[in-house]
Amino acid sequence: MSDLFEDDASPDAGPGGNAHEFSVGEISGAVKRLIEGEFGQVRVRGEVGRCVLARTGHLYFDLKDDRAVLAAVSWKGQVARMSVRPEEGMEVVATGRLTTYAGQSKYQLIVDDIRPAGAGALMAMLEKRRAALQAEGLFDPARKKKLPYLPEVIGVVTSPSGAVIRDILHRLRDRFPRKVLIWPVAVQGEKCAPEVARAIAGFNALSPGGAIPRPDLIIVARGGGSIEDLWGFNEEAVVRAAAASEIPLISAVGHETDTTLIDHAADVRAPTPTAAAELAVPVRLELMAWTAEQGGRLRRALTRGLAQRGQRLRDLSRALPRPDSLTENARQRLDRADAGLEAALTQMVAMRRLQLSRTAGKLHPALLTQRVDAARSRLAEKAGLLPRALTTLTERRGARLDRAAARLRPAGLERDLAQARRNLTGLMQRLRSAARNAEDRRARKLEALERLRLSVGYTETLKRGYAVVRGDGHVVTTAEAAGAATALEIEFRDGRLPVAGRGATPPAAPKKRGRGTPDDQGSLF
Incomplete structure (x- = not known):
């Protein structure tokens, strides 16, 4: 490869020379092979700059220092395996291989793993995340729920193979045995945060009274370790799941000196998993x-x-009087009332009988007849005077209108006069109607009085089989008065029958009826 570049730099290579011509792809491939051969696997320390998570799941970010910037990329599978996600401003140590991207003529680092550069950087990132979540109110003490005094079911989120679950079960068995549901999760590494968050949400999603009982309390537990080992419990997803839990939650992550963000979001923080079991239930023997x-x-x-x-009660009973002394006066009043009851009833009956006699005297048939006759006479008299009075009134009003019309002859007054006459005619009709209505009312009242007179008169009694005896023109009510009368008269329902009085020849006694004698009605005397 060095020979290739040396040939390109020879003095014979110039315009119109015989130097070899490379394509762009050949140059890019040569540079790619050179860089990947020299830097196959490297660890780079720097500060995370621009950080972008694509929709495809790939993560693009920059590593920079005070002199240069290195583009870095992690593919979707590599991002899922990361225990710590890079964030802008974090100082990290990235492990990967250096390669080139021919499409943009740049080199970049394919990152397989990334670690914080030191505890200081981790704590700075942890403090930044804690401040952001606290600003949202996830650590507010008002959100924390009170633990149940004696839960029926306890849900434990931890690793099923560690010593933590054995310590919790052993402590619960010693203090107060309860039903325990275990949700197995990874307690470190890239799977820790999503599995713990899903476990908390899964316990809350259980229905009360279902096939799987819903826990009354949740314990999230893990043993001690380094800050990197406990980092999964600092993830935002775990903190939000703990804060959103409707079931009271105890955080027991690490030992007493270890502190994670889930401790702030939980309802109660336990220094150790064993202490979490002690907080969950009381001691049965002590209870x-x-x-x-x-x-x-x-x-x-x-x-x-x-x-x-x-x-x-005994002291108060000594001050109470004897029952007999309490009822002595009442019994005496009852006896006096009983003695006077018969006389009072007799007197009341006599008074009511006197009142009845007075009322019956007021309703004598003769008096009712006189009142009805007088009312009928007055009604007839007023009924005879009413038409003449109406005619006289009409004539007077008509004469008055005629005189007024003679004095006021204009056309408008003629119309008023005609209207007045019509009004007068209507008034006369209403007066006649009122007179007829008054006459009808009085007639109905008179008929009612007549029916009352007939109902209380003796004629109705005669219809029921009774008779009235009169002597010398007066009603006879005793045998002595009948014997002293000179002439007697008996009134029946259908007529009167005169009979002999004192000194007259008594009628012959009726013959005794024998068998076959007709059933004849004899005289009363």
């Missing part, structure tokens, strides 16, 4: 002892309270 102690206190308090209230 049983406390319950027994509280039960004893409750029994003693109830016994003491009942004794005090019994003594208080």
Whole structure:
């Protein structure tokens, strides 16, 4: 290759010389082979500049220092295997191979792996991410939920093959055995962050009462390690999943001195996985002892309270009067009321009978007949006067209108006069209608009074089989009055029958009826 470039630089090579002509592709291929042969696998340290993740999943970024810029690219599969994603401003050590891109006449680094340049850079990036997530409110204490006192089901997100899960199960068994669901995940490397985030979201997606019970508490646990080993728990996806969890979450990542971003987003941080199990459940024996102690206190308090209230009741009962003395006055009043009840009822019946007699006297048939006759006379008198009064009133109003019309003859007044006459005619018709209505009302009232008179009169009683006895023109109600009368008259439903009085020849006694004698009705006397 050096000979090739030396031939191109020979003094004979000039315009019109015999120098070899290369195509662009040949030159690009020669440069590509030269660079890849000299720099097959290299590690480059620099600061990440422009960083772009394409829709295809490939990552394009720049590595730069104070003197130069190197283009770098990681393909989709390489990006998925990265434990740390490059971010702008981060100082990293990239491992890969140097090659060229003929389409733009540039060389670039194909990055297989990337690591932070040191703990300082990692901590700077971690602090920057922590500040951004805290500004969103993901670490706000108001978002944190209270742990259940005694969860029925505990979900554990950890590696199923490590010592962490054995420590948690052993501690739970010693304190208070509970149902445990394990969601196996990778706890370091490029798969750690997405698997932990999916595990937290998966536990929250379980339906209460389903085939797989939904946990009441989640523990995310991992043993200790370096900052690079624990880096998966600093990823943004894990922090957001922990903050969005509706189930209370305990973070137990690393040992007591290790701190990750999931510790800030979790509801409670445990210094170790064993401590997380202690925070999850109480000690069963201590709880049983406390319950027994509280039960004893409750029994003693109830016994003491009942004794005090019994003594208080006995003290109060001594001050109460005897039951007989409380009812003596009431029994005496009841006896007095019982003794006067019969006399009071008799007096009330007499008073009501007197009131009934007075009311019956006011409703005497003769008085009702007189009132009806007087009302009928007044109605007939007023009915006879009403047409004459209406005619007189009409004539007077007509004469008055004629005189007014004679004085006021203009055409407008003639129209007014005609309108007035029509109004007068309508008024007369309304007056006649009102008179007829008044007459009808009075007639209906008179008919109602007549029906009342008939209903309370003695004629209705005669129809039911009774008779009225009169002596010397007066109603006789006793046998003595009938014997003293000179002439008697009996009124039946269909007429009156005169009978002999005192001194008259009594009628012959009726003959006794025998068998075959007709059933004849004899005289009453």
